[in-house]
Amino acid sequence: GAGVSQSPRYKVAKRGQDVALRCDPISGHVSLFWYQQALGQGPEFLTYFQNEAQLDKSGLPSDRFFAERPEGSVSTLKIQRTQQEDSAVYLCASSLFAAGGEQFFGPGTRLTVL
Amino acid sequence: GESVGLHLPTLSVQEGDNSIINCAYSNSASDYFIWYKQESGKGPQFIIDIRSNMDKRQGQRVTVLLNKTVKHLSLQIAATQPGDSAVYFCAENSNTGNQFYFGTGTSLTVIP
Numbered sequence: 001g002a003g004v005s006q007s008p009r010y011k012v013a014k015r016g017q018d019v020a021l022r023c024d025p026i027s028g029h030v031s032l033f034w035y036q037q038a039l040g041q042g043p044e045f046l047t048y049f050q051n052e053a054q055l056d057k058s059g060l061p062s063d064r065f066f067a068e069r070p071e072g073s074v075s076t077l078k079i080q081r082t083q084q085e086d087s088a089v090y091l092c093a094s095s096l097f098a099a100g101g102e103q104f105f106g107p108g109t110r111l112t113v114l
Numbered sequence: 115g116e117s118v119g120l121h122l123p124t125l126s127v128q129e130g131d132n133s134i135i136n137c138a139y140s141n142s143a144s145d146y147f148i149w150y151k152q153e154s155g156k157g158p159q160f161i162i163d164i165r166s167n168m169d170k171r172q173g174q175r176v177t178v179l180l181n182k183t184v185k186h187l188s189l190q191i192a193a194t195q196p197g198d199s200a201v202y203f204c205a206e207n208s209n210t211g212n213q214f215y216f217g218t219g220t221s222l223t224v225i226p
Contacts, residue, residue, distance in 0.1 A: 004157070031212075033212075033214075040219075041218065041219070042203050042205075042216030042217055042218055042219050043158065043203075043216050044216070045213040045214065045215070048212040048213070055212060056212045056213065058213075059213070091157050091158070093157070093158075102148070102160050102163065103148075103160070103214065104160070105150075105157030105158045105159070106157050107155070107156055107157050108156075108157050
């Protein structure tokens, strides 16, 4: 595709439900990042993949958060037993090379936990 | 118009004026910086970047200035247009890590 796509664009979950957020990066991009953006704040790093390898997951806020990129392209961010504090926009970004170059962002998934 | 990042997160300018958005970064080891523009409901969009071996870089209507001594970054937008209204973030990266750290952001409103 022309850019990074994310689905769903909006997700409403009841507290305690599991959710899965999908990211389709730009074809051929090596690096993939997930960010969490709270209302009125800048994006905060969650995790980073280089191809299928998750090289950095230091930003994941708890063990309820899990990300994977099994074939080095599409990535899924899963949140188990969602809590209200998980409500945020989840952004995915990809870059052509290893970390340090320009990142292209998707439109994000707005998660609301009731 | 000019903003001081964390202390003045909103900036309003008249159409046609120049805008200056400031950012103070925290990590002296950061060596790569990006300015992003984020419109409502969209992901951040790359505007311009600069590496630490430079102190100025120009693009189309935008200029980024880097002062490593005081760890300060600024974005200058010439002849600001209504389409420039958005939130602007600076992001810093160190070549020893994969993470980009984003600032709080400055909301720019252009008054027609």
